[in-house]
Amino acid sequence: MKQSIKEILASKPIGREVTICGWVRTFRNNQFIAVSDGSCIQTMQVVVDHEILDSTVLKRITTGAAIMATGTLLESQGKGQAVEVKVRTIEVVGDADPDKYPLQPKRHGMEFLREIAHLRIRTNTFGAVMRVRHTLAYAVHKFFNDRGFFYFHSPVITGSDAEGAGEMFRVTTLPLENVPKTPEGEVDVKQDFFGKTTNLTVSGQLEAELAALALSRVYTFGPTFRAENSNTSRHLAEFWMIEPEVAFFDLKDNMDLAEEMLQYVIRYTLEQCEEDILFLQDRQIQEEKSKPEAERSQMDLTTKLKFVIDNKFERLTYGEAIEILKNSTPNKKKKFQYLVEGWGADLQSEHERYLVEKHFKKPVILTNYPKEIKSFYMRLDDDGKTVSAMDILFPAIGEIIGGSQREERFDVLTQRMEEMDIPLDEMQWYLDTRRFGTCQHAGFGLGFERLVLFVTGMTNIRDVIPFPRTPGNAEF
Numbered sequence: 001m002k003q004s005i006k007e008i009l010a011s012k013p014i015g016r017e018v019t020i021c022g023w024v025r026t027f028r029n030n031q032f033i034a035v036s037d038g039s040c041i042q043t044m045q046v047v048v049d050h051e052i053l054d055s056t057v058l059k060r061i062t063t064g065a066a067i068m069a070t071g072t073l074l075e076s077q078g079k080g081q082a083v084e085v086k087v088r089t090i091e092v093v094g095d096a097d098p099d100k101y102p103l104q105p106k107r108h109g110m111e112f113l114r115e116i117a118h119l120r121i122r123t124n125t126f127g128a129v130m131r132v133r134h135t136l137a138y139a140v141h142k143f144f145n146d147r148g149f150f151y152f153h154s155p156v157i158t159g160s161d162a163e164g165a166g167e168m169f170r171v172t173t174l175p176l177e178n179v180p181k182t183p184e185g186e187v188d189v190k191q192d193f194f195g196k197t198t199n200l201t202v203s204g205q206l207e208a209e210l211a212a213l214a215l216s217r218v219y220t221f222g223p224t225f226r227a228e229n230s231n232t233s234r235h236l237a238e239f240w241m242i243e244p245e246v247a248f249f250d251l252k253d254n255m256d257l258a259e260e261m262l263q264y265v266i267r268y269t270l271e272q273c274e275e276d277i278l279f280l281q282d283r284q285i286q287e288e289k290s291k292p293e294a295e296r297s298q299m300d301l302t303t304k305l306k307f308v309i310d311n312k313f314e315r316l317t318y319g320e321a322i323e324i325l326k327n328s329t330p331n332k333k334k335k336f337q338y339l340v341e342g343w344g345a346d347l348q349s350e351h352e353r354y355l356v357e358k359h360f361k362k363p364v365i366l367t368n369y370p371k372e373i374k375s376f377y378m379r380l381d382d383d384g385k386t387v388s389a390m391d392i393l394f395p396a397i398g399e400i401i402g403g404s405q406r407e408e409r410f411d412v413l414t415q416r417m418e419e420m421d422i423p424l425d426e427m428q429w430y431l432d433t434r435r436f437g438t439c440q441h442a443g444f445g446l447g448f449e450r451l452v453l454f455v456t457g458m459t460n461i462r463d464v465i466p467f468p469r470t471p472g473n474a475e476f
C-alpha cells in the first residue's frame with residue numbers, strides 16, 4: 001500500500017523518495033501544489049520545477065485533478081508546512097476541467113455544498129466531519145466491546161408497526177398503479193412480498209430487548225427511518241441510532257452507562273481527531289462572527305467538549321424541571337413559544353435548551369416523565385403517574401438520548417398496551433420475554449448524527465451525514 005499523507009507526516013522520512021497520490025487543492029505560482037488525500041486535514045506541498053516539466057502537464061494541474069507525484073521529501077523552506085516533496089515525476093491521473101469543476105479554493109456556503117454532496121466530501125470541512133464521524137463510530141464499538149457488550153443486528157425491514165416511535169416508511173413490492181384488493185376493498189397484503197405489511201424500522205429496541213434477555217449486554221448500531229415531516233436542523237428521515245440494552249439494569253444504571261459512554265466517546269475522539277476538531281473550531285469561530293453577539297456560543301468547541309467530559313451531568317425529574325420552567329423568566333415574560341402551565345406538558349426544544357444552556361449550563365438528564373407522553377414499554381413508577389424514562393439533553397442539540405427502564409411485568413405491560421391501543425396479537429413475540437424468564441432491564445437510544453453534530457460544532461444535521469435524507473430530498 002502506498003503511504004498516505006498522514007503516515008508520511010507522522011514518520012517524516014526526510015531525504016527519502018515518497019509518492020503522493022491525491023487531489024489538487026491549489027496550485028500557486030506554477031510551482032507549489034497543495035495535495036490532499038483525505039487521510040488528514042493537512043495537505044502535502046508538492047514542489048514542481050517548471051523548467052523541467054512539460055507545459056502541457058503543468059496546465060492540467062488544476063483544482064480537483066487527481067495526481068500521482070514522486071519525489072524526495074525535504075524540510076520545507078517556506079512557512080505553513082514542515083515538509084514538502086521535491087518532484088521527480090508527476091502524472092495527472094484524472095483531469096478536472098477548471099471551467100466545470102464546482103469546488104474552488106474559497107469558502108462555499110453549506111446550502112450550495114448540500115447540492116453537490118457527491119463532491120463536498122473533498123472539502124476541508126466535510127473531510128474533517130467524516131473523519132470525526134468515523135472515529136466516534138469506532139469509539140462506540142470500542143466502548144461497548146471493552147465492557148462485554150455484543151453488537152446485535154436488529155432487522156432493517158420490520159413486520160411490526162407498533163413501536164410507536166414515529167411515522168414509518170412502508171416497504172412493498174406491490175404495483176402502486178394497480179394495487180391488489182381484498183373483496184372488502186382493502187389492500188391485499190397477503191400478495192405482498194412478505195405476505196404482510198412491512199416497514200423500515202424506527203428503532204431496534206424491541207429486538208434488542210429480546211437479545212438482552214439472552215446475552216445480558218447488547219447494543220445495536222444501525223440505520224433508522226422516520227417519515228416525520230419535520231424539516232429542522234436536528235431531524236433526518238434516515239439516521240443512525242445506537243441502542244444498548246442490558247438485563248438486570250435499572251434506571252440509575254442506565255443513566256450511569258449513558259453518561260459514561262458519551263464522555264468516553266467524546267474524550268476518545270478529542271484525543272484522536274485533535275487537528276480536525278481544531279479546524280472545525282476555527283471554522284465555527286469564523287461562522288459565528290456573522291451572528292449577533294448574543295447568539296454566539298460562550299465557549300469554543302474544544303472548551304465545550306472538555307467541559308462535557310469533565311463535569312457530571314445534572315440529574316433531575318421531569319416534575320422538578322417543570323417547576324424550574326414554570327418560574328423561569330422567559331415563561332413569566334411569555335417569551336417561550338409554548339408556555340409551561342404545569343405538570344403534564346410535553347417539553348419543547350426551547351424548554352430543553354433553556355434548562356441546559358441557561359439554567360444548569362451543562363448536560364441534563366431528565367427522568368420520570370408522565371406516562372401519557374412516553375412509550376408503552378417504559379416501566380410504570382410506583383405512583384402510577386410517571387414512567388422510568390430518561391432523556392439526556394445537550395447544549396445546542398436538545399435531546400441526544402432517549403431511554404428507559406422497561407416494563408418487565410406482564411400484567412402491567414399488557415394493560416399499558418391496551419390503554420395505548422397497541423395491538424397485543426401482533427406483539428406476542430415481544431410479550432414472550434415477559435412470559436418466560438422476564439427480568440428487570442433497561443436501555444437507551446443515542447442519535448448518532450446528533451452526537452456528530454455536537455462534537456463537530458456543525459449547525460445542521462444535514463451536514464454531518466454523507467447523503468442526508470429529508471422530506472423532499474433523497475438525491476445521490
Ligand code: 4AD
Pocket residue numbers: 165202203204205226234235236237239241243244399400401402403404443444445446447448449450
Ligand atoms: O427518543 P427516541 O425516539 O427513542 C427510541 O427510539 C427508543 N427506542 C430508544 C431506546 O430506548 N432504545 O430516539 C432516540 C434518539 C433521540 O434521542 C435522538 O437523538 C435520535 O434518536 N433521533 C433522531 N435523530 C435524527 N433524526 C431524527 N428524526 C431522530 N429521531 C430521534
Ligand code: MG
Pocket residue numbers: 399401402
Ligand atoms: Mg425521544
